Amino acid sequence: MDSNNKKYWKGLEELNPTPAFEALQKREFAEDLPIEEILSGKAVESTVMPRRDFLKSLGFSVGAVALAACNTTPVTKAVPYLIKPEEITPGIPNYYTSASKDGYSILVKTREGRPIKIEGNPNCPVAHGGVDAAGQASVIDLYDSTKLQGPLLKGNESSWEEVDEFVKKELAKVSASGKKVVILSSTINSPSTNAVIADFIKAYPTAKQVTYEPVSYSGIINANKNSFDKAVLPSYKFENAEVIVSFGADFLGTWISPVEFTRAYVSNRNAKKLKKTKKMSRHIQFETELSLTGSNADVRIPVKPSQNGLAILGLYNNIAKLAGAQTFSASTPEFAGNIISKTANELWANKGKSLVVAGSNDVSVQILVNAINELLGNYGSTIDLDNVSLQNKGNDAEMIELVNEMNRGEVGAIFIYGVNPSYSYPKAADFSAAMKKVSLKVSFNERADETSKLADVIAPDHHFLEAWNDAEPKLGTFIIAQPTINHIYDTRAAQKGLLVWANNPIEYVDYIKNVWNTTIFPQVGVAALQDSWDNALRAGFVQAAPKTAQQYTHARELTQSVVSTILAGSKVDAGKLELTVYKHTNIGDGRGANNPLLQENPDPVSKVTWDNYIAIAPATAKEMGINEGDVLEVASTTYSTTLPVLIQPGQALGTASIALGYGRTDAGKCGNGVGKNAYPFVSIVNGTMQNYSSVTVKPNGDSYELAQTQTHHSIEGRDIVRETTLAEYAKNPAAGSQSHHEIANVAQRNAKGEEERYKEGNVKLFNIWEDKEKKGHHWGMAIDLNACTGCGSCIVSCSIENNVAVVGRDEVRRRREMHWLRIDRYYAEVEKGTEGYVEGAVEVIHQPMLCQHCDHAPCETVCPVLATMHSSEGLNQMAYNRCFGTRYCANNCPYKVRRFNWFNYADNEDFDYYMNNPMGKLVLNPDVTVRTRGVMEKCSMCVQRIQAGKLKAKMENRQLVDGDIKTACQQSCPANAIVFGDINDPASEVSKLLKNERTFYVLEELNVQPGIGYLTMVRNKEKAAHGHGEHAESHS
Amino acid sequence: MHESIIRKPLVTGTPDMHTITEDVCRPLENPPSKAWWIGFSLAFAGFVLWLVSFGYTTWVGLGVWGLNKTVGWAWDITNFVWWVGIGHAGTLISAVLLLFRQNWRNSINRSAEAMTIFAVICAATYIIAHMGRPWLAYWAFPLPNQFGSLWVNFNSPLIWDVFAISTYFSVSCLFWFIGLLPDIATVRDRATGTRKQVYSFLSLGWTSSARSWIRFETVSLVLSGLSTPLVLSVHTIVSFDFATSVIPGWHTTIFPPYFVAGAIFSGFAMVQTLLLVARKVLKLEDYITIYHIELMNIVILVTGSIVGVAYLTELFMAWYSGVEYEQYAFLNRVSGPYWWAYWTMMTCNVISPQMMWVKKLRTSIIFTFIISIVVNIGMWFERFVIIVTSLHRDYLPSSWAMFYPTKVDVSLFIGSIGLFFTLFLLFIRFLPSVAMAEVKLLLKHSSEEAKSKLKKHNHVAEPTVEGGKVIIATTATIKKGESNEQ
Helix, strand or coil, X not given: CHHHHCCCCCCHHHHCCCHHHHHHHCCCCCCCCCHHHHHHCHHHHHCCCCHHHHHHHHHHHHHHHHHHHHCCCCCCCCCCCCCCCCCCECCECEEEEEECCCCCEEEEEEECXXXXXXXXXXXXXXXXXXXXXXXXXXXXXXXXXXXCCCCEECCEECCHHHHHHHHHHHHHHHHHHCCEEEEEECCCCCHHHHHHHHHHHHHCCXXXXXXXXXXXXXXXXXXXXXXXXXXXXXXXXXXXXXXXXXXXXXXXXXXCCHHHHHHHHHCCCCHHHHHHHCCCCEEEEEECCCCHHHHXXXXXXXXXXXXXXXXXXXXXXXXXXXXXXXXXXXXXXXXXXXXXXXXXXXXXXXXXCEEEEECCCCHHHHHHHHHHHHHCCCECCCEEEEEEECCCCCCHHHHHHHHHHHHCCCEEEEEEECCCHHHHCCCHHHHHHHHCCCCEEEECCCCCCCCHHHCCEECCCCCCCCCCEEEEEECCEEEEECCCXXXXXXXXXXXXXXXXXXXXXXXXXXXXXXXXXXXXXXXXXXXXXXXXXXXXXXXXXXXXXXXXXXXCCCCCCCCHHHHHHHHHHCCCCCCCEEEEEECECCCECCCCCCCHHHHHCCCCCXXXXXXXXXXXXXXXXXXXXXXXXXXXXXXXXXXEEEEEEEECCCCXXXXXXXXXXXXXXXXXXXXCCCCCCCHHHCEEECCEEECEEEEEEEEEEEECCXXXXXXXXXXXXXXXXXXXXXXXXXHCCCCCCHHHHHHHHHHHHHHCCHHHHHHCCCCCCCCCCCCCCCCCCCEEEEEECCCCCCCCHHHHHHHHHCCCCCCCHHHHHCCCCCCCCEEEEEEEECCCCCCCCCCCCEEEEEEEECCCCCCCCHHHHHCCCCCEEECCCCCEEECHHHCCCCCXXXXXXCCCCCEECCCCCCCCCCCCCCXXXXXXXXXXCCCCCCCCCCCEECCCCCHHHHHHHHHHHHHCCCCCCCCCCCCHHHHHCCCCCEEEEECCCCCCHHHHHHCCCCEECCCHHHCCCCCEEEECEEECCCCCCCCCCCCCCCCC | CCCCCCCCCCECCCCCHHHHHHHHHHHHHCCCCHHHHHHHHHHHHHHHHHHHHHHXXXXXXXXXXXXXXXXXXXXXXXXXXXXXXXXXXXXXXXXXXXHCCCHHHHHCHHHHHHHHHHHHHHHHHHHHHCCCCHXXXXXXXXXXXXXXXXXXXXXXXXXXXXXXXXXXXXXXXXXXXXXXXXXXXXXXXXXXXXXXXXXXXXXXXXXXCHHHHHHHHHHHHHHHHHHHHHHHHHHHHXXXXXXXXXXXXXXXXXXXXXXXXXHHHHHHHHHHHHHHHHHHHCCCCCCCXXXXXXXXXXXXXXXXXXXXXXHHHHHHHHHHHCXXXXXXXXXXXXXXXXXXXXXXXXXXXXXXXXXXXXXXXXCCHHHHHHHHHHHHHHXXXXXXXXXXXXXXXXXXXXXXXXXXXXXXXXXXXXXXXXXXXXXXXXXXXXXXXXXXXXXXXXXXXXXXXXXXXXXXXXXXXXXXXECCEECCCCHHHCCHHHHHCC
């Protein structure tokens, strides 16, 4: 290379180097550094500052700092409304009607324009004021700062104009090619949205809608088509059923419409019903995993999934025999002696007043269930095929077919609306691969979730609290949803998008009004006037006169093929464990995964938070040498994953169960990587997705600690929860709560003085308290253990109302969850020889536990600084400002309901949930202090609501009326199990309930005089396991 | 005053007044020994650990400890009670034994009182540390304030604690300091330069005049009178924290006597631990003799037996009460998840002191040292058992939980031991660790030399009580010149 020989020089010295120059060049510094000097300390000495100089610079620095400090700190002013909106008064909440995600009518509480709480609309014809945990928690999703803040085009931030242009252009191409356009949505029961979709389909004739639900009821819908030529999901009337038999349908937790069913179910079992009729419904549950519903059953039989169909067949044969109908020869199992034939007799005795439901998604099973209900004459009374449910329209066959179509390249455009099949479809990888063959992929989801991240365009939809919408959960019942806040991020209603792309750029709200004026108001018989619209907004719903439910008879006979399908479905893979997967009560099908309140709300039965797990019965685990906390490798033929074990009493022997909805990878920061995905264990059988498969499990040697809020599961024979049977109750309404009456008698005799006391033995209640006269209001509560199902909605409601912090998995493991209200759940083994005894069968009892507001509160006497004291209205109050955190009160609380702020949970990056970012904090209730660290807190009986209620009555110049004030837990309870009120008012509901014979107080023998009474649980069975003073097996 | 020659001498060897001064002042006036430096480095490292863990807890929050919603107190209050208990021996020795004229206390009371003060300081740190918002600790005092008529809750045993501990601390400090005056003056008179200035200031101008001595004696007596009820009251009140609660295992009327006995038991054990080392390192074997050790071992034996009886009584009462919660609480202690803590407690506190019945063992220095450590381990576990095993499983099984200490819990405990020894080692370096004046008092009649002289001269012991009057033994009987080396 020639160029290398060329030499440039910087100066003549370099061209003609002298030895001195060369030596100099090797040195980094031309002049010697005074290293020696520095090391010898001379330099240091020379830098010593003379005293005067020191004083000068000191003076300057102090002066400068002082001057700088004189600068006023920036004052952030809360700017008052310059022009005050008419309806907003700072400090006064406004309530707006709207519709929940599930299509119930709700009331949204807003403060200064911010929605902060969701309450049920007491007039809602479906939910009657109940809201489930997911509904309660959904308000914090509104302020989730990790959602998309604007549309994404090809993964980049974009504008709505660009997005519209792109989508229209691509749609035109697809339309021209004649390929299909698919709107893949979850169940849409909004009449207006459906009309928008219909318009869209009109504009793009190759378009079609596919409704996909990860947990669908295709089996029931298809079975009804088969049996009655009506492809519908019926309405179930649990309130009319005297005998309820459920085969794996978790109707109080997750099945179709749990809030509605809870209200209906409980109405036949609660205090009111018992007091009036001394009767209650009887509920027999056959199931694999111990579900919330199973935990409430009178008799619960653990059944393997393979036996489920056969058990139904057995029941059918028994009833058919009684009815003289056709029977099928097959060997069917019996449980607990003769429970199937006994159940058949009971059902037969309650013809027309019974209900048989099954959770199976198998068409044949559901046809058989239809046949049973028909023989029992339940159509028209407990099953309504006329006012049908539109709450779940998931169609498995269409979805399966869609994946095939996409794979064949027939689909040119897909619009993802509220579904996430790349996560929840059993063959998610197939779906994702098929997505690649679709040229235009648009998602309306709130974030780049598992499916949306494959899309070309994400056009984020509003949160439901920001959007106009409507819903028709039941045929003829129309719920209206109005926005309660302007959209926070640059989102747009999905309907608006579809309208724009169909070249019909009308505002969606106008579209809705149009739909209501033209179709809905005429249906319900109201004139299409502005007045009607205003009234609908105010009420939240309109309703057409319900049709009379008809009796139905089968359109076609039961065939042997139904039975042979069931028989085929009951084959077992030898050597494998039968596995069921189920929708989780809190997380649902995975949609709630990013909601920290739902993640921390304990599973109603296992009390596990922040994880799913593989549940295995104690006996099975012992047999397999598996211990609690082992991590198992769970493998089906197509999928394997690792999950920690939970030893679950009541789980059917030889089976395992895993909750769905966990293991999200793109749910958001709270939901990512929580638990493991169980959808791949869903099997597609006979054209529907079914929730069982067989798996092999083996420990992989690891161990994992699940975060449980309760780790001791036996009541240890203590008299804390009381239970009796219906027969005992009918004989003596005070059965089970005798000890309360004994104590009450002693107290009464005591009050009458010495003489009276000696009459029946000298039992004396010793009281060193100065009892104050209970003047004015005296707040109290009654909790009906027969009504409470343990669903946990109250926990979330309480947490939102009272700004209760989410603490995360590790803190729950350390037993530091902050919930003011918890639901204690105890197991007891069913005694051998009693009704419903099979190996491993358990009975469960739920007991909401919160501050008992004792009149002789042990916490109050021990606080050194009077930070907790009694109000004149019987409340045990906390003055957070005064508390310096000795925790003596919590130690001395026999109920252990006090919660300590171990850390600062707000504004702390270690608790990255919602209280640490400006957006998330908008959901905090301004009426309740956010507690700092080092302070004790506990249930206040929603003292802010009590104050608000009293003020309102005062403003209106009237007496406070019973029911004016409802605590958050009471308001949300779908079962109306919690009743709050003034004990001093003899006419109040709570006073009446507390006078009920069933009432007892927990630990009343300590004479702490709790303010919350519980009503004994009554089980409609021959013998209850949680009887008075009986000892139960411990599982610690 | 004379003492029977049959009684064992309280001072061995042949020291005279001057050698006592020399012996006691030696550690103050010479550079510390290697042993002192090693001990001090270790203790100071512990103190630094305490600073770090205390600071960390205060900065981050109590969540760094292992407490939870069910167990709201664990190592914090365990350590608090443990330290307060240890302090009790000092007061017993200095006050009660003074009133009972037990002269053997003279050579050990100084160190024992110092131990009391340092132990109470350690205990007080836990009062502060266990608070959620320790910067508001002053709210525990009934101070006039701007918060309106906000007052403390005089019903709360914690407020009783505040009074009990603060009274105890101030009286102990006062008693100790007053007792130190003549000895500080002795050191002052021997010192030069800055040391002299400092000791002059501390000696409050002690002149050693007869009048000073008389007042000194009066004040000592008054203060011992004041301190004596404190020996009983402080731990009684500490026990009320538990006894007045509703928690099974806490709600027990036996607690006051049982806690006081336990406190003296553990306090004497701690005195043994400290003095056995100090007498060796500071070469004070002549003043702290085997006889002293034996006497203290007897106290340990007696109080240990009381504690043992109390444990058994608790078990009996739990059974006899018929209360299922109470019965379970004790069943759980004995056989629950913390059974090992209970049985450690039983072994250390009930079985080990019983060996003191054997004279050979109670006069063995090594055995005494081992037992003194064992007793304090046992007494720590006693408090742990009472606090944690009662709380972790109380009424509602749904809330039952386990307590596991964290690194911070452990560091804070080790740190507090560091704090204690740092203070104690500074004490023996800068203040006379044996009460010179009071030991000199013994020289005439209770020393080995005096007794052998008596024997030699064939003197018959004279009664100590003359004419039915108790002679108040005063150090004033020592002539001025003897005590102050002038």
